[in-house]
Amino acid sequence: MAAFTRFPVALIAAAGMMAVVAAPAAAITSYPTNVVAEYVYACMKANGENRSSLDQCSCSIDVIESIVPYERYEAASTFRAMGLVPGENGALFRESAPAKAAIGELRRAQAEADVRCF
Incomplete structure (x- = not known):
């Protein structure tokens, strides 16, 4: 059960990191x-x-x-x-x-x- 609860947290953390990486690309064009x-x-x-x-x-x-x-x-x-x-x-x-x-x-x-x- 502990491994299952870590997976969503890791997934959320990875998604957050991708959003940070993707944010500057969106900011390139105004x-x-x-x-x-x-x-x-x-x-x-x-x-x-x-x-x-x-x-x-x-x-x-x-x-x-x-x-x-x-x-x-x-x-x-x-x-x-x-x-x-x-x-x-x-x-x-x-x-x-x-x-x-x-x-x-x-x-x-x-x-x-x-x-x-x-």
Whole structure:
């Protein structure tokens, strides 16, 4: 009976150790998968739909992710998308100081990604 009670404890301990080992792997990426996929898809559309561009575009989003936290990436992407709205409605998203700062940070990260990956 004593051996039986030790087995679940050992199993629980092993599962706990696996969770600790697996936790950093989950923490490696902070961008949601759909955001990464969308970026890679758009990048490949712009740079060619082949294996080489897949590798380069995947590298590019990894570099951007290492420089720009997701919250700021999301803000910059929103400013950029909303800035495409013509007229006064899009002016706030094109001309405000927060918009310019966020978009500038993203452009610098993309330039670094271009240097490293392309």
